[in-house]
Amino acid sequence: MADSFDLTSVEAALAGTSFAGHLQHLPTVGSTNLLALEAAQAGASHGSVWVADEQTAGRGRGGHIWHSIPGDGLYLSVLLRPTMALVDALWLSLATGLAARAAIAAVTGLRSDIRWPNDLLLREKKCGGILVETSAVPSQSNAPTMLRYAVIGIGINVNHRTFPEEIEPFATSLRRESGDPYPREPVLIGLLSALDQEIHLLEDELRGASSHPRLLERFEGASTWVRGKHVRVDEDGGYTGVTTGLDPRGFLRVAGDDGELHTVLSGGVRPF
Numbered sequence: 182m183a184d185s186f187d188l189t190s191v192e193a194a195l196a197g198t199s200f201a202g203h204l205q206h207l208p209t210v211g212s213t214n215l216l217a218l219e220a221a222q223a224g225a226s227h228g229s230v231w232v233a234d235e236q237t238a239g240r241g242r243g244g245h246i247w248h249s250i251p252g253d254g255l256y257l258s259v260l261l262r263p264t265m266a267l268v269d270a271l272w273l274s275l276a277t278g279l280a281a282r283a284a285i286a287a288v289t290g291l292r293s294d295i296r297w298p299n300d301l302l303l304r305e306k307k308c309g310g311i312l313v314e315t316s317a318v319p320s321q322s323n324a325p326t327m328l329r330y331a332v333i334g335i336g337i338n339v340n341h342r343t344f345p346e347e348i349e350p351f352a353t354s355l356r357r358e359s360g361d362p363y364p365r366e367p368v369l370i371g372l373l374s375a376l377d378q379e380i381h382l383l384e385d386e387l388r389g390a391s392s393h394p395r396l397l398e399r400f401e402g403a404s405t406w407v408r409g410k411h412v413r414v415d416e417d418g419g420y421t422g423v424t425t426g427l428d429p430r431g432f433l434r435v436a437g438d439d440g441e442l443h444t445v446l447s448g449g450v451r452p453f
Contacts, residue, residue: 186232186365186366187366191366194374195373199228200259203230204232206234207231207234208234209237210235211237213231213232213236213257214332215238217260218332220260221260222316225260227261227263228261229259230258230260232257232369235256236336254337254354256336257334257335259335261330261333262329265327265383265387266328268430269387271298273333273380274298274299275396275431276380276396277333278403279295281311281372281376282403283371284368285301288363289363290359294406295403296450297404297427298433299313303353304358306352307351315329338353338354339368340362341353342354342357382396383396397431401427407426407433408425408426413452414450416447420438420439422435422437422439424436432446433445
């Protein structure tokens with residue numbers, strides 16, 4: 182029997198965060214991201230959250246389908262209206278990855294890896310993913326183009342025991358890695374609490390008002406994929422090489438086997 186959410190206790194645990202008072206729970210939905218995008222266009226507020234027990238048309242980056250077993254995973258989308266330039270939107274994905282990693286560790290003790298920019302891994306298998314979709318305010322004269330809103334979709338495989346044959350070799354869940362089932366509610370609370378903190382840290386950093394380590398430094402410390410990983414990249418016709426860190430914008434650099442230094446702009450990074 183799938184566990185359920187007690188929204189009253191979730192709201193109480195999130196008191197003082199941007200998400201308190203803004204949660205909606207749906208038994209089933211096509212895609213929480215599509216629902217959130219429609220709500221954003223209609224004026225929904227910063228911090229709105231849609232969490233579903235099942236998605237029938239869940240989406241990942243690059244148009245991939247997100248496998249969503251009813252009640253076994255955490256499927257949610259968050260609407261944010263941060264004060265930041267569109268050019269910095271990638272940082273939202275990196276910050277969300279750190280938040281999800283922290284929540285998984287807090288609830289399960291498992292140490293997940295982050296494959297740039299948005300895949301959560303346990304022992305090299307994917308247990309979660311992030312999809313950020315944005316809308317921008319038209320730029321004014323020489324001012325940078327600013328975000329109107331960002332919708333962050335997050336999927337975490339919590340209690341999945343099996344996966345479709347085509348993704349079985351590459352997918353896992355918190356339960357499969359630890360051997361124990363987990364209620365989804367603590368994962369949801371931990372994720373949103375950590376994400377609230379990460380977004381505040383990010384906005385402070387962008388304003389030059391943060392005394393904490395920079396986001397890109399913290400991401401590099403949390404991901405084994407950022408430096409020294411031999412990878413294959415499916416863009417610019419495809420190439421292979423060794424990762425050499427993040428550039429100042431947060432994009433991944435790869436010293437290509439072709440002798441060129443590449444900057445990865447759209448993901449598709451895999452081991453080689």
